Amino acid sequence: MTPLMRVLVVEDSPGDAELIAVALAESPRMKFHVSFAATLAKALEHVLSGVVTDVILLDLSLPDAFGEATVVRMREAAPSLPIIVMTGLDDVLFAERTVALGAQDYLVKGDFTGPMLWRAISYAVTRMHLGMEREALVTELRAAVEMKNKMFGILAHDLRNPIGAVSGYAELLEMTEEKSLSTVMITSLTAIRESAAYMNELIEEVLAMAVTDAGEVKIIRQWIDLGAVARKAVAVCAVAAAKKRVRLAVDAEPVWAEGDAVKLEQVLNNLIGNAIKFAAADDVVTVAVVEADGCKRLSVADHGTGISPDVRVHLFKPLIKGKTGTAGERSNGLGLYICSRIIDAHGGSIAVDSEVGRGTTMTVVLPDTLLPPPSEGARRNVS
Amino acid sequence: MIKKFDVEGIVVLIVEDDATMASLIASIVTAMGATSAIAADGSEGLRMAHERLPNAVVCDYYMEPVDGGCFLAGLRNSRIWKVARIPVIMFSVETDEMVVCKLRNFGATDYIAKPFNPQGFSERLYSVVDPQPEHQRGVGMDFHFGAPEP
Numbered sequence: 236m237t238p239l240m241r242v243l244v245v246e247d248s249p250g251d252a253e254l255i256a257v258a259l260a261e262s263p264r265m266k267f268h269v270s271f272a273a274t275l276a277k278a279l280e281h282v283l284s285g286v287v288t289d290v291i292l293l294d295l296s297l298p299d300a301f302g303e304a305t306v307v308r309m310r311e312a313a314p315s316l317p318i319i320v321m322t323g324l325d326d327v328l329f330a331e332r333t334v335a336l337g338a339q340d341y342l343v344k345g346d347f348t349g350p351m352l353w354r355a356i357s358y359a360v361t362r363m364h365l366g367m368e369r370e371a372l373v374t375e376l377r378a379a380v381e382m383k384n385k386m387f388g389i390l391a392h393d394l395r396n397p398i399g400a401v402s403g404y405a406e407l408l409e410m411t412e413e414k415s416l417s418t419v420m421i422t423s424l425t426a427i428r429e430s431a432a433y434m435n436e437l438i439e440e441v442l443a444m445a446v447t448d449a450g451e452v453k454i455i456r457q458w459i460d461l462g463a464v465a466r467k468a469v470a471v472c473a474v475a476a477a478k479k480r481v482r483l484a485v486d487a488e489p490v491w492a493e494g495d496a497v498k499l500e501q502v503l504n505n506l507i508g509n510a511i512k513f514a515a516a517d518d519v520v521t522v523a524v525v526e527a528d529g530c531k532r533l534s535v536a537d538h539g540t541g542i543s544p545d546v547r548v549h550l551f552k553p554l555i556k557g558k559t560g561t562a563g564e565r566s567n568g569l570g571l572y573i574c575s576r577i578i579d580a581h582g583g584s585i586a587v588d589s590e591v592g593r594g595t596t597m598t599v600v601l602p603d604t605l606l607p608p609p610s611e612g613a614r615r616n617v618s
Numbered sequence: 619m620i621k622k623f624d625v626e627g628i629v630v631l632i633v634e635d636d637a638t639m640a641s642l643i644a645s646i647v648t649a650m651g652a653t654s655a656i657a658a659d660g661s662e663g664l665r666m667a668h669e670r671l672p673n674a675v676v677c678d679y680y681m682e683p684v685d686g687g688c689f690l691a692g693l694r695n696s697r698i699w700k701v702a703r704i705p706v707i708m709f710s711v712e713t714d715e716m717v718v719c720k721l722r723n724f725g726a727t728d729y730i731a732k733p734f735n736p737q738g739f740s741e742r743l744y745s746v747v748d749p750q751p752e753h754q755r756g757v758g759m760d761f762h763f764g765a766p767e768p
Contacts, residue, residue, distance in 0.1 A: 395711040399733025400638045407642065407736045410620050411649045435733055 240356060241268045241287055245278040245309075246294045246321070251344060255292060255321075258349040265353060275300040275308060282313045290356050293338070295322045303336060310337040317363035319355055339363060387445035391438045398438070402431035440569040443501075444553065452580035454495040461524045461531055461601075462487035464496050468503035469522055475508065480516040483507070487524035492531045492601050498577045499533070499599075502585075505570045506535040506597045513539035513595070529603040538594035547587055551575040620649045621740040628652035628747060631672035633663035633689055635681040643676060646736045650743065660684030664692045668701055674747045679710030679721070686710070687724060694725040705746040709734065 242259065246252040252271055259267040270286070272278035275297050282288060291313070295305045309318055317339040320330075330341035339359035342352070405428040409421065416424070465487040476483050503522070510520040514537050521536045542550065553572040578585045582602050589595035630647045632654055634640040640656045647654040655670055657663035660677075661684040667675060675693070679686040686708055696702045705727040710717070718729050727746045730739060 392711050395732050396636055396639060400636075400642050402733060403642045403736055404645075407620075407645055407649065410736060411645075431733075 239266050239268055240360070241270070241289045242292060242356065243270050243272060243278060243281055243288045243290070244292045245272045245275065245297065246292070247273045247297050248294075251294070251321075255352070258352050261349050262353045265357065267356075274298050275305060278309065279312045282316065288313075288316060290360055291316055291318045292321050292356075293318050295320060295324070295333075303332060306333050306336045306338050315363070315367060317359040319359050384445040387441055391442040391445070394438050395435065398431050398434050402428050402435070405431065437569075440573060443573050444569050452498070452576050454498060454577075454580045456493050457496065458491055459494055459496040459499070461490045461492050461494075461499070461533060463489070464499050465503060465522050465524050465533065468500050468507060471500075471504055472507040472511065476511050476520070479511055479514065481511050481514045482517070482519045484519050484521045485523075486521060488526075490524050490526045490531050492603075494581050494601060495577075499581075502574045502577050502599065503533065503535070505574050506599075509570065509597075510535050510537035510539065510595070513537060513541075515539065531601040531603070533599040533601070534596055536594065536596040541591040541593055542587065542589040542595055543591050547589060550587060551585070620646065620736060621744040622649075622651045623744065623747065626651070628674075629655065629670055629672040630743065630747075631655050631657060631663065631666055631670060631675045633657045633660065633675060633677040633681070633686065635659055635678065639678070642736075643739070646740055647743070649736075650740050660686060660689035660692070663689050664696075667693055667704060668696070668698060671700055672704060674743060675704055675706045676743065677706055677708055679708055679712055679717070687721065690721065690724045690726060705748065707742060707746060 244252055244255050246255065252273075256269050256271075259269055270281060270288070272281050276299050278291070278293075282291075291309060293305060293309055295302055297305060300308060306318060306320065309316075314337075318337065319340045319342060320333045320338045321342045321344055323344045325343045325346065333341055339362055340355045342355060347355070405424045408416070409424050409428070413421075466485055469483050469485050473483060507520060507522060514520060518538050521534075523532075523534045523536070525532050525534075551571050551574075553569060575585050578599055578601075584600050586598045586600070587595065588598065628651070630652050632640050632643050632647070634643065634656070635658050637658075640658075644654040644656060652673075655666055655672065657666045659681045663675070663677065663684075666672075677686045677689055681689075690706055690708065693704065693706065694702055706725070707728045707730060708721045708726040709730040709732055711732045712718070721729055728742055730742055
C-alpha cells in the first residue's frame, strides 16, 4: 500500500499551484492528497481547523504575507508541521535564514523536478518527526535532571537536622559525662561523632554539586587578596592538620585578583584537606600564592603518598572515589570535581603534578583580568 | 568544654519543631546551668516569651505553621518592652547569605548554621545572654535591639 501524504500548498498563483499538483500526482511510490490555500489567512484557517496535514509547501509572496514573516507566522500557528519554502527567489543567504527560522527545506520555483519535490517532502516529514522526538526527549531529560537536583537539595537539607542531632548528642555526652564513661564508651562516641561528621561533609558536597550541576556556578566577582584567602583557608584547616601532626606553611604575598573569595576558599580548603589526608605525621603542607607572567597561582604542595597516573586521569571527574587517606579518611569523589567547576567558572585552570611516593602539588591558575586595581575602600572591605 | 553561665536562674526559650533537636538544645542549656522551656512553633514561642520572659531565645528558622522569621518579627514588635529586647539566636540549615542577612535585619542577635557543635553553641548562647537582674536587663545593651542597621 502506498503511504498517503496530506500536503497543503499555500500559493496565490493558480498556475504554480497547478504545476505542483501535477508534479505530485505523478509520484509512483507515494500518494499525495493536495489541498490549496491562496492566502496565509486561508492556510492558517486550514491548519487550525484541525484538518490533518503532514506538510506545508509555502510560497513567500502571498497577498497577505511576504518574506520571512510568512515562515514565522506559519510556524507559530503550526509548530509541529514541516514547512518547505517554495519561492522564485534564488538567494542562498535568504534560504539559510528561512531554514534558521524553522523551515525544513527551500526550493526555488522552476528549479526542481517532480522526484526532487517528492524526496524533499518525504525527508522534511522524517526530519521533523526526528526533531520533535529529540526535543521531547531533551525536555524530559531536563525535567528529570532538575527533579534530581531538587531531590538532592531537599534530601541534603533534611538530613542535616538528624545528623546534627547525632553528632551533637555524642559530643554532649563526651563533654558532660566524661568522668563516668568507660574507655570503650568514649571510643564509641568518638566513632559516632566522626561518622556523623563524614556524613555531614558528604551532604555539603552533594548539595554543592547539585547547585553546580543545576547550571553555571555562580561567581560573585570582587577584587580579593588571594594571600588573605589562603591564610584564612589555612586557619580553617589548622585543626585537621594538628590532629594528624601535619604542619601547614603559608608562603603568600598579597596578590590581588578578581574572583569569589568564598568559592576560592572552598577550593583551597578542599586542596589543603586532601593534602592533609595523604600526608604522614610531621609532614609539611605548603600553601603558596604567587603572581607570575600575568597569572595568579595558588598552589598546595605535600610530600605525601602521591597520585598514580591512572588515578590522575579521573581526578576531576565526579563520583570517582579516590584512595583512602593515611589515617583511613574516606573520599566521596566530589571534592575535586566541585573545585574544577569553581575554577572553570573563574576562567582559570587547575593542574596536578604528582609522583608516587614523592608527593603532590595542586596548582590553580587564575587569569589576569583587565579591571583596574581596587580602591582603598574596596581593599578594606575584603581584608 | 560546655560554657557555663556565671549566674543562676537563667531561662532559655527554645523554639523548635523538631523534638530531637529541641531536646538536644535543652540538654546543652541544662549543662550550661540554665533552665529551658520548649515551644514547638513560632506562635507558641511568642506566647511563652511573654509568659516566661526568658533571658534568651534560640529559634529554628524553618518551622510549620509559624516560622522563625515571623516569630522574630512578632517578638521585636511586641508592645512589652522587655519582650521586644530579648536576645534571639536564630539557627537553621540554611547557609544562604540572603536569608542570614534578612534575619539580621529582622533583629536576630546572632545566627548559627546547623549542624552546630554543643561547645560552640554554648559559647554563642553565653555571649548573648545579659546576666543582669530582670529590672535592669537591656539597659545599655542597645545592640540587642533589632533595629536594622543603615
